[in-house]
Amino acid sequence: MIRHRSLILDTTVRLVFDAVLVFSLYLLFAGHNQPGGGFVGGLVAAAAVALRYLAGGLSEVRTIFAIRPWTFLSIGLLLAVGTAIVPLLFGAPPLDQAAWELDLPLLGKAKATSATVFDAGVYLVVMGVILMAFEGLGEHAPGAEGREPEGGGR
């Protein structure tokens, strides 16, 4: 499908990519009080990755993150399950909420809740699933052939 890499597309996508990724993080953290949340945040981040895929194929996507899609999945699940289990250690029901008021330098008062950690798990899982789809169905851009990792086991 992708025959030639276009310089203009490449550059634009790289510029937009970081902004979209930051936006997805904003959605994740703002989600508890404003529109957003882990699910949509993960989707937006995945959309950013999709842009990179359109520009440079699978090998381009593989260069974005140091960790592989399944690692996203597992970290996400661990975070979510961990948030569910930790309250049990303190005798509270699973997934019980905890909130902390923090005084951050420069930013002032901030509120951190354990729900954000849970939501971050959702974010990572959603993003990981889409990355898995690219990994499974995607194709290398021409010229990137030599960089293909060995074997199907990865």
Added chain:
Amino acid sequence: MLVALLLLHAVLGGVVLAAARPLRRWAMLIGGLAPLAVVVWAASSASGILDGRPVTASHGWVPSLGVSIDLRADAFSLLMIVLVSGIGTLVFAYGHRYFHGSDKGGRVAGLLTLFAGAMLGVVVADNLLLLYVCWELTSVTSYLLIGIDDDEAEPRAAALHALLVTASGGLAMLGGLVLIGQEAGTYQLSEILADPPQGGAVPVALVLVLLGALTKSAQYPFHGWLPGAMVAPTPISAYLHSAAMVKAGVYLVARFAPAFAAVGVWRLVVVGVGLVTMIAGGLRALRPWDLKQLLAFGTISQLGFLMVLFGIGHPEATAAGAALLLAHGLFKAALFMVVGIVDHETGTRDLRRIPALGPGWGPTKVVAVVSAASMAAVAPMAGFIAKEKAYEALLHGSSVDRLVLAGVVAGSVLTVAYSLRIVAGILRPDLVAEPVEPRGTASHAPGATFVLPGLVLAAASVVLGIAPATWSDLVDRAARALDALAEAELRLWHGVSAALLLSLATLAAGAALFALRRPVAALQARTAPDWSAVRAFDRVLHGTLRVARRVTGIVQSGSLPIYAAVILTTAAVAPLAAMLLGSWWSGWPDHLGPAIHLPIAATLVVGALAATLATRRFVAALLLGVVGYGMAMLFVVHGAPDLALTQFAIETLSVVIFLLVLRRLPDRFERRPPAIGQPLRIALAALVGVSVVVMALAANGLREGPSAVSEEMVARAHPEGDGRNVVNVVLVDIRGFDTMGEIVVLAVAGIGIAALARAGQKPAPQPPSRRRRRRRARAEVAPR
């Protein structure tokens, strides 16, 4: 203490399994420490238990389900412990020598230890569900032990046969136990037996429980797995398939019979099946050349005898059953050990090949003769006392009991005949089988330590026979623990009684049957049925698989249009039917939405129609995207930014992923004759559309402002969830568990995508050579 003993089995078994290789020399002795500890404990607490003070222990497990680890060792459990742990210890000692120099020894020892623990659990469990768990653990360990030679097909098949039969029986039993527990309102065994439930479900429950017991104890017609299980090394057969596991079914029947023998078909089933098993098993035991097969059918026959005695539910018969239970464990384990020794030292256990056993085989022969005598109920062995007791009990009973007695006597005659066959096989094999080649002489004799466990068992058979007072108390209290009316005073000499005369007649008839072995064998060969339990089992198994394949072939046709049609028809018809049956229709809405809806709706309609008319897949995917964005716009207009945002992101990603998939498909839709015709498809699409519209209108008409649930959620979101975005608080807090389940599903789906996408690919190529790489590069450049 009981819990500690159970844990000891688990820990020791686990350790031995984990360190099977370095420990293999000593594994059997280390594993044997667990049953030995039980024997020591039982000896120290026996006096209290025999005085009628059972040892109990209770630990919570799943209190919400009423499952707790209730243990109770009464006198009958004690009797079973003598079998399970006492004979168990000797089997471990025997196995130490048997597996000397074999690398399987470590694994066998670990599994045997785990099995011993599970079996101990069965006989001391006082909670029905705990009993079931231990019961199935014995099935699983038995499976692993039968299939210990897992690099050969036959043991694997035999192990699977045993597992399928006993585990499906166990499953039926679980159903029965739950029914009984529900009827009784408690799962505590001792309470249930003290006050048996009367409800209407009880007869059904008992049949289910019996299915478990009969399969486990290899009763006809489920017996086929036991002869097959003889492929296992002999220590395993001696322990699992004579002394311990197959007694589990008998144990359960013994426990239940005093309370339930009169309910429903219990007596008919247990006594009928037991008698058939006793006689048919005895007949089959006259035929095989393989000594182990002979013992296996003998065991089946004896288990049938035990079933009859316990199942009949009379106090006296119960007492006789308790005596026979112990006597049988002693002589049958010893006989298995003898066959194992012969097999181990001479390399065969085939009556036609066994060489003459020369000097040095004396002790082994003594064990064989004494144990076979006990099995044939020759005075003054333990088996004689037990069988006298059984005859006496049945003689005192009703006329039906006399009928049962006739069957038992017939079975006992067969027992005498096959006991003689074993003795002849060890002493003078030429008597029972023509040699296939000239018999040699056994080159060497077994060592003393190899024979010792068998000698101990044989000595016990003699001592218990000569001095019945040694075990009279144990049997008496064990029988009373089952049935308060049962009492047993074991005596060697009762004077000249009807039972004694019957015993003598049995022995004489058995000897005559053995003397006539050639004509009997010829007759048996001519009348032998054409089928066997193993063949029947294979038929059932293959039939089941064939039906399963047929059903799968019909349900999973592999045609995507048909799957889609089934799903869509269900989705359209089911709600419509529900709405037609109920009165859900609240009339047409009286107003249209705001004006801004019109252009959005037009986009939706046009996009959807255009998607159906598109001839290129790519165009169709894009048009579907248009429909999705239109939906997102509707959400925006209705003030649901969360939903809209998500919908936009989903649509974008869907289109991209569609593109990924479409690369692998032809550019245009195929013009093949479809599996479902065009008019039918249009009709289905229209039906789905109508159904959705009707549902949406009905749902809208029924809505009367925000529901109490959503108001509650809105009210509690900020104070409890610390968030002002109610949608998000619902997702991560109020319905947090749901979200967790959903992301797990997502993760599995992601793994599934990757796996499916790879499934069609060829295995990863080797690092390409330079030439191949160049060729591939050329192929890439060439237009597709």
